[in-house]
Amino acid sequence: MASSTVAAGAAQSYTYTRPSGLDAGLLGLSTSGGTTSGGPRPHPHFFSGVLTQAAPAEAAGVRGAIPEVEAVAARGGSSRLVQESARLHRTLAT
Helix, strand or coil: CHHHHHHHHCCCCCCCCCCCEEECCEEECCCCCEEECCEEECCCCCCCCCCCCHHHHHHHCCCCCCHHHHHHHHCCCCCHHHHHHHHHHHHHHC
C-alpha cells in the first residue's frame, strides 16, 4: 500500500527540446520522455522514415504543405496511399 501511495503522490516533469513540426520538408516529432529498449530516456528517438498516415500530423498540430504529398493526393482514386495522402495534405495545408 505504501508504494502505491508514493506512486500516486509522485510528480513527474517533462520538457520538450523543441516543438514538433516540419523542417526542410521533414517531420520532426518531439518527445518529452519515454522508455526505450535501453531503459528510460529523457528525449527518446522513436521514429525515422516517411509519414504515411495523417493521424500523427493531426495529433502534433503540424502545418506546412508538402508538394510531394499534394501530388499523390491529386492522383485521385481509392487506394489507401492516395486517401491518406489527401487527408495528410488537407491537414498540413490548413
